[in-house]
Amino acid sequence: MGEEIGFLGLGIMGKAMAVNLLRHGFKLTVWNRTLSKCDELVEHGASVGETPAAVVKKCKYTIGMLSDPAAALSVVFDKDGVLEHICTGKGYIDMSTVDADTSSKISEAITSKGGHFLEAPVSGSKKPAEDGQLVILAAGEKALYEEALPAFNVMGKKSFFLGHVGNGARMKLVVNMIMGSMMNAFSEGLELADRSGLNPQTLLDVLDLAAIANPMFKMKGPTMLQNNYTPAFPLKHQQKDMRLALALGDENAISMPVAAAANEAFKKARNLGLGDLDFSAVHQTVKGGEL
Numbered sequence: 001m002g003e004e005i006g007f008l009g010l011g012i013m014g015k016a017m018a019v020n021l022l023r024h025g026f027k028l029t030v031w032n033r034t035l036s037k038c039d040e041l042v043e044h045g046a047s048v049g050e051t052p053a054a055v056v057k058k059c060k061y062t063i064g065m066l067s068d069p070a071a072a073l074s075v076v077f078d079k080d081g082v083l084e085h086i087c088t089g090k091g092y093i094d095m096s097t098v099d100a101d102t103s104s105k106i107s108e109a110i111t112s113k114g115g116h117f118l119e120a121p122v123s124g125s126k127k128p129a130e131d132g133q134l135v136i137l138a139a140g141e142k143a144l145y146e147e148a149l150p151a152f153n154v155m156g157k158k159s160f161f162l163g164h165v166g167n168g169a170r171m172k173l174v175v176n177m178i179m180g181s182m183m184n185a186f187s188e189g190l191e192l193a194d195r196s197g198l199n200p201q202t203l204l205d206v207l208d209l210a211a212i213a214n215p216m217f218k219m220k221g222p223t224m225l226q227n228n229y230t231p232a233f234p235l236k237h238q239q240k241d242m243r244l245a246l247a248l249g250d251e252n253a254i255s256m257p258v259a260a261a262a263n264e265a266f267k268k269a270r271n272l273g274l275g276d277l278d279f280s281a282v283h284q285t286v287k288g289g290e291l
C-alpha cells in the first residue's frame, strides 16, 4: 500500500501501532534503540533500518514514538539521527508525548532542512493501539497531516488537527493531567471503601452506573483490586506527563493543587520502585502495603 513509512521506537505503544499498520497492508521500515526489538516486527513483514537516519533516507515520512523529551530530541539531533537525512519532500511525525518546547525545537530543525513536521501525540493505551482505536492529536504542517491520514485512520478512531505546533502537545498534557488526577482519586476511593468495611467490588459496580462512570475506572478497577499492575501505560511516563503539565500550568499562572498532589503521589510511587509498572500502581501509595 503506497510508499514505505518509517517507524522509530518499538516500546509498548510503538510496537502495537506498527503491528497494526503492517496488518493493514502498510509497508514499514522500523528502528528501535534496542535493535533486537525489531525482530518481532520483521516477522510481521517490516524491514529494519540500522539507524534513524537510514530509516528517514528510505521513507517518504517517518513516525517517532519515543519515551520522553530527551529520547525524542536524541533520535532527531544525535549522530545518525533523523536530521541527517531529512530534506525537501520528506516528513517527520512525532507521536511521543512531549512538551510544546521540545516539539517546537524538533519542528524548527526539520523545517530548516526543508522537511515537513507534524506532532501527533495520542490518547489511548496499549489495547486501543493494537485495535486502531487511538485518538490522534495532531498539529503542524497540514499537508503532512493529510498525507498521513490513511495511516492515522488505521491507528486511530478519530484524528484532530489542532493548528500550529505545540497545540497537540498541550492538548495531550491537559488530557493526561486530568487522567492522572482521576487515577489518584480513584485509588483513594478504592482504599477508603475497603478500610471502612465496604466491598470495593460493589464500589466498582456503583461507580459504573453513576454519572462518573468512565472506561478507565471500568478497565483498571478489577486489576487494581488484584494488585495487578502489568504495564499498559508505565507509571514513569504518567509522572513525566504530570511534570510537563504542571510546567504548562506554571507558564500560564494556573493554580493546579489537585494535579500537584497527584504528581507527588506518582513521584512517591517511582521512589518505591514502581515506575515500570502500570500507572494504576499509584494505588500502592495509598495502600502502603507490600506488592
Ligand SMILES: NC(=O)C1=CN([C@@H]2O[C@H](COP(=O)(O)OP(=O)(O)OC[C@H]3O[C@@H](n4cnc5c(N)ncnc54)[C@H](OP(=O)(O)O)[C@@H]3O)[C@@H](O)[C@H]2O)C=CC1
Pocket: 008, 009, 010, 011, 012, 013, 014, 032, 033, 034, 035, 037, 065, 066, 067, 068, 070, 071, 074, 075, 095, 096, 097, 098, 122, 123, 124, 125, 126, 232, 233, 234, 237, 238
Ligand atoms: N503506554 C501508553 O499507554 C501510552 C504512552 N504514550 C506515550 O507514548 C510514548 C511511548 O510510550 P510507551 O511505548 O508506553 O513507552 P515504552 O517505555 O514502552 O517505550 C519507549 C520507547 O522509547 C525508546 N527510547 C527511550 N529512550 C530512548 C533514547 N534515549 N533514544 C532512543 N530511543 C529511546 C525505547 O527504546 P528501548 O526499547 O531501546 O528502550 C522504546 O522504544 C511516551 O511518550 C508515552 O508517554 C501515549 C499514549 C499512551
Ligand SMILES: O=CCCC(=O)O
Pocket: 097, 122, 123, 124, 125, 176, 233
Ligand atoms: O498517555 C497515555 C494515555 C493512556 C490512555 O489514554 O489510556
